[in-house]
Amino acid sequence: MASLRISTLSGHLNPSATAVSPSEVSSVYPQNVSPVQYIKSSNRILTPEQIQFYNDNGYLVVKKLVPDHKLDRYKKRFEEICKGEVKVPGLTVMKDVSIVSSEYVKGEKAVNKLQELYNDPVLFDYCSLPEILQYVEPFTGPNIKAMHSMLINKPPDPGTLTSRHPLHQDLYYFPFRPAEDVVAAWTAMEWIHRGNGCLVVIPGSHKGPLMDHGYPNWEMGVNKLYHGILDYDPKRPIVHLEMEKGDTVFFHPLLIHGSGSNKTKGFRKAISCHYASANCRYIDVVGTLQEPVKQEADEVIRMKYGPGIEVSFEDIWRMRSRLVQGIDPEM
Numbered sequence: 269m270a271s272l273r274i275s276t277l278s279g280h281l282n283p284s285a286t287a288v289s290p291s292e293v294s295s296v297y298p299q300n301v302s303p304v305q306y307i308k309s310s311n312r313i314l315t316p317e318q319i320q321f322y323n324d325n326g327y328l329v330v331k332k333l334v335p336d337h338k339l340d341r342y343k344k345r346f347e348e349i350c351k352g353e354v355k356v357p358g359l360t361v362m363k364d365v366s367i368v369s370s371e372y373v374k375g376e377k378a379v380n381k382l383q384e385l386y387n388d389p390v391l392f393d394y395c396s397l398p399e400i401l402q403y404v405e406p407f408t409g410p411n412i413k414a415m416h417s418m419l420i421n422k423p424p425d426p427g428t429l430t431s432r433h434p435l436h437q438d439l440y441y442f443p444f445r446p447a448e449d450v451v452a453a454w455t456a457m458e459w460i461h462r463g464n465g466c467l468v469v470i471p472g473s474h475k476g477p478l479m480d481h482g483y484p485n486w487e488m489g490v491n492k493l494y495h496g497i498l499d500y501d502p503k504r505p506i507v508h509l510e511m512e513k514g515d516t517v518f519f520h521p522l523l524i525h526g527s528g529s530n531k532t533k534g535f536r537k538a539i540s541c542h543y544a545s546a547n548c549r550y551i552d553v554v555g556t557l558q559e560p561v562k563q564e565a566d567e568v569i570r571m572k573y574g575p576g577i578e579v580s581f582e583d584i585w586r587m588r589s590r591l592v593q594g595i596d597p598e599m
């Protein structure tokens with residue numbers, strides 16, 4: 269079957285993918301600027317102490333940032349989608365590897381993640397919240413794209429430990445640069461603690477390079493696209509981010525982080541979005557550490573749309589991105 273090339277896409281960063289060397293992809297900043305400017309401007313929302321903490325550690329927790337009534341609305345929508353009461357075309361529904369094939373598990377227990385939230389106006393509301401964007405702007409500048417949005421549901425672990433997420437760097441998945449113009453917002457939708465699998469981070473790891481990733485050799489399997497750092501040093505100190513409902517952590521895409529298994533009988537929910545400056549540029553990841561995830565993304569596209577569809581890794585991310593503040597330099 270002849271390949272079909274999708275060439276005209278709306279909602280994107282600067283369109284030209286630039287070929288770069290593996291060393292440039294792995295570097296903290298392609299131009300090797302030193303010192304790295306993690307925060308563009310304070311816009312009067314970040315204190316000097318918060319700026320210093322982020323510069324030193326690569327993350328920042330803001331307490332009670334998102335109101336309860338907003339999070340309750342997102343939770344209700346999630347439950348409606350899981351129960352099949354609401355159908356959202358284009359929304360990606362992911363299931364835990366240990367229960368994905370079970371016909372007896374229904375509702376939210378079977379679902380561990382929703383992606384492409386831009387397809388649902390209720391859930392995508394999170395990505396454009398003024399409470400969130402006022403903190404995003406110092407990292408990205410005023411022109412902001414929502415690049416990757418998720419609602420993460422960590423069900424009670426069935427004893428397989430598959431609800432864990434291996435330590436990884438988000439930049440591994442992203443074909444756009446510079447890294448310093450990208451930031452994640454991750455909000456707890458309920459009390460999140462060590463027992464139900466809170467985030468763990470390695471402070472200061474955002475100052476290092478992009479590391480080699482792959483699937484960990486876990487006996488009971490690993491969820492799809494849950495890649496982890498292959499040569500992780502277990503002696504490196506980690507911090508457990510226990511968070512109350514509404515607390516939001518902002519973190520750098522090179523920060524090494526993951527989460528443990530959910531040992532409780534309840535569910536652990538969080539909602540998140542990765543943002544980038546609309547002035548970021550796409551890069552060609554062929555021949556770099558990121559090529560394996562590109563190849564896996566290609567397989568997912570073929571499975572979803574058919575073997576005759578050819579969409580570049582950059583095109584996938586252009587289709588996902590949405591302008592949430594400012595202007596698009598391409599328009």
